[in-house]
Amino acid sequence: MVELVLRSRRAITGGGECAAAVAIEGGTIVAVGGYDDVFDTEVDTDLGETALLPGLVDTHVHVNEPGRTEWEGFASATRAAAAGGVTVIVDMPLNSLPPTVDVPSLRVKQEAARGKTFVDVGFWGGAVPGNLSELPGLHDAGVFGFKAFLADSGVPEFPPLSSDELRAALSSLRRAQFVVHAEDPRHLGDLSSAATYAEFLASRPVEAEHAAVATAVDAARATGGRVHILHLSAATALPLIAAARAEGLPVTAETCPHYLALDAGHIPDGATEFKCCPPIRDAANADLLWQALADGLITCVVSDHSPCTPELKRRDTGDFAAAWGGIASVQLGLPVIWTAARARGHSLADVAEWMARRPADLVGLRDRGRIEVGAQADLVAFDPEETFVVEPVRLHHKNPVTPYAGKKLAGVVRTTWLRGHAVTGDTARGRFLTRKDA
Template identity: 55%
Template sequence: MPTGESDGAAGSSFDLVVAGARVLVAGAFTPAEVGVRDGRVAAIEPLGAGLAGERMARLGDDEVLLPGLVDTHVHVNEPGRTEWEGFRTATRAAAAGGVTSIVDMPLNSIPPTVSVAALEEKRRAAAAAGLAVDVGFWGGIVPGGLRELRPLAADGVFGFKCFLVDSGVPEFPPVTAAELEAAMAVLAELGLPVIVHAEDAGVIGEAPHPHSRRYADFLASRPDAAERTAVEHVIEAARRTGAHAHILHLASAEALPPIAAARREGVRITAETCPHYLALTSEDVPDGATAYKCCPPIRDAANRDALWRGLEDGTIDLVVSDHSPAPASMKLAGGGDFAEAWGGIASLQLGLPVVWTEARRRGIPLERVVEWMATAPARTLGVPAKGEIVVGGAADLVAFAPDAEWRVDAARLEHRHPITPYDGRTVAGAVRGVWLAGAALDSTAPTGRLLRAG
């Protein structure tokens, strides 16, 4: 049982009580006891209040209690490409990393989630696999798919993803500017966000694309201008339609000024970035190290610093993984040729310690990291019951030791393939225990549920 959970008194007022000297409540750590009943937080009282539960857990002296993280950018790939990743392995990795809710991206699975039939097939696959954490779904926007938006929205997707550049898989093609705007007009009516892989196909098409083991050559093939140009197009479409546009995996700090300006004007635009853009730099990528390949790419240290400033000033809203694993035959294809290897970072289990390690180095408190990785993603999804420890909220809780340091061993991670650019890195922060709806997570008896919007 995590964090010293033990049996309490039969007939107690709560199913579970977790007590500790540092519990994150209303954005600050405080000594508290959290009482859980029927999967929700039923009481938060000062430490020493004496809440009684059928199960009792006391945090260790080096532990804090956090809300479960919410990761809105995960490529599970099942069905169709389960050999890349699947619901069982992905949700086990999430749980091990303190992530209690994920939202699955609509591409890389076959079929992609661009119709109600495909969504239902994905839900059946998830239920059959067994879920360690809660799972929701994004729908997809592809050419000719406008008529599918309303049925998918009615069936509970949280919003719709599209690409402005080649997605890497033929069954999920990019949309034109006109198709994007037409979809956004529908989504403005539905009150759902459009989430956009914002790289401009024209800019990327004009860049050099050599076969090369040099990371600098790959970086030049996905220039900053591709992100900024695409973001500016999305902003204009959001301004005209009134839709909520969300920029996925922002890697280039050059896109921050137009986002900030648009928000000041009242345009409904939000943005996310990812742990790899906040912790890694292009200067540190060895030649041929295709485990680091992702699109948009990891950029230089000055860019990384600017992304952190964007988080701190609120231009970037949240931090999510963009977990996108692949087998070694794809991820290491071409013997280190960046043009041949699959682009995607496997990091679902590592996001919290990776981001916290870098935040701590910069003097940024853990409370802010949790806001970016739990509260803000839940708010973006429209699920206020998650992402905070609050009376009436979901009892998704994480016991976390912020000062515990450990060395990442890719072979010991829960995702399907032992490949990650963090292999061998020392990080701070260890997940010691996780509760989902008040139940201690047990990978042998998965209790995750399927989430629906609305």
């Protein structure tokens, strides 16, 4: 007897897309059989042509609670995640107050989240000037690694590291994963105002990313530390990452849906909902990011869900210089990527690899992001043929601001299961995850 069986003619398993039946007991996948296999169960759900995907793992989410909960919170962010097929998020250490730069601040954040999470939640720690001695304690407390900025983060309580400070941090904890916002301030423009997207884009040129990626790679080479480049936007930095990988350095990179699916050439002036840092670039740049993703040079696609209040987006003035930089997309990443990936000839199995298995592997969660025996029963029923138009009022994140408003996307999440339980948004079954779970 098993608790639940889910059948799909389009299940995404380790072998790719196939017809399969997935048996679940105690929150774990206990069998992956043929579509017509018989199991002793009281609940046997046939999804037919609706695809069955592993739950997505989003390792780049800014929840902002406590301290800036008017921007976002654990309840709203994890409801949005579940609605988008995401079953694990890893929360970034900044934009909350206090930032997660020591063990007491981690405990404050966990207490703020307690009882409010509809999916499982892990945490990144922060590496900032002066907290080097706090990193071992945070690591032992279970954060999945440490985020560092090489340029201004946008909030004063989370200042950037110099190149020497980055090396010192990597040297202090060679076993830890460091994730780096790679923009070099020496190449960033200082805008007092920017009414056009072109002005904003020119202020954050590809040279800023290229130089910062080079700094991060040099730090990995000098220390042996593990470095992951966050939200890569500039394709010109890809050869640096390829050379580091060929050298055997522990350097990886991610990108985001907005860099793959949006085009700077089609962003209207004053449309500050498109502002993020690093910025969305042109279609030719996106083509190169797609190729790097297909080649495995870019390992995963995550949201960089970074919301704020509508007022902070300065939609009233359309001033890109004054607007907060961030795109809220944790609920929309799967259909955004599937819409663009399908048009380029990629498969659902590719999307699951980029958005589920590989992000899980980045943080060492080897029982997440996959449909196989022994994995957690975190699953998604996804209709890849159905389309919908994005209506901001239907999104679950706290403030309905999105650059995808009005866009027609392919792929609808029908049901998300967390450890075999359907996530309805009524019962908060999410757990805190730590590095010790990996």
